[in-house]
Amino acid sequence: MFHNPSDEQRRELLQEAKTIAVVGLSNKPDRTSYMVSAAMQNVGYKIIPVNPMIAGETVLGEKVVASLTDIEEAVDIVNVFRRSEDIPPVAEETLKMKQKPKAFWLQQGIANEQAAEQVSAEGIQVIMDLCIKVDHALLRIGKK
Template structure:
């Protein structure tokens, strides 16, 4: 059976329950999509945890940036991935090890291997969807 994202209602419920979103590939450059989406989610009340080895130890959006998910000291509800599809299986393995609840691959990002790794470990998997758009459409962040 081909991969299918959760329903919009399920995504809304997932977002309402989420607090900490680790963003893998979050850029420190304000003109990048990862930064703009993360900034919008932060303004809606989510805590954004930057994960980018090139910026580890720096502050992005007022939060300490970590080199990997394994370095994040806090619980992770959602791992939001701004990486090319070929890197997602490794990110999925890290997400499982970090105890994340959801693996979210941004718009244009697909990986059946990552979906299988995360799904087999019990994580909810969402692919090819923008978290900012889904948050706005479902109204999940409006309660914050």
């Protein structure tokens, strides 16, 4: 049975993290992925948009990449805005990244036990069905 990391573990992750790759980040300002990513950017995180449909465009001032495997720099958190059934390929892509992220974060309403097992088996912390922006506020993380 899956359990999210404790509040303390998530607080530590969010305090240490600097870079968040956002899978499924939309270029539409009215979409949740855009609003959450903008909020995280506003508190000091670097956002790397990942969306094959708009790769090469700029969202929130950052160039969009098609895949997690296209990211050259270290990523602390892979934050995912995709339907639960679409998570396994994202988990596989996460495991193929040039540098292993600290965490695989599935947004509120998103969960996939199979993907969670696969990713956590590789030593990556998994958070499911929680909004990173809400968690950041609730856990009272200071600005970066």
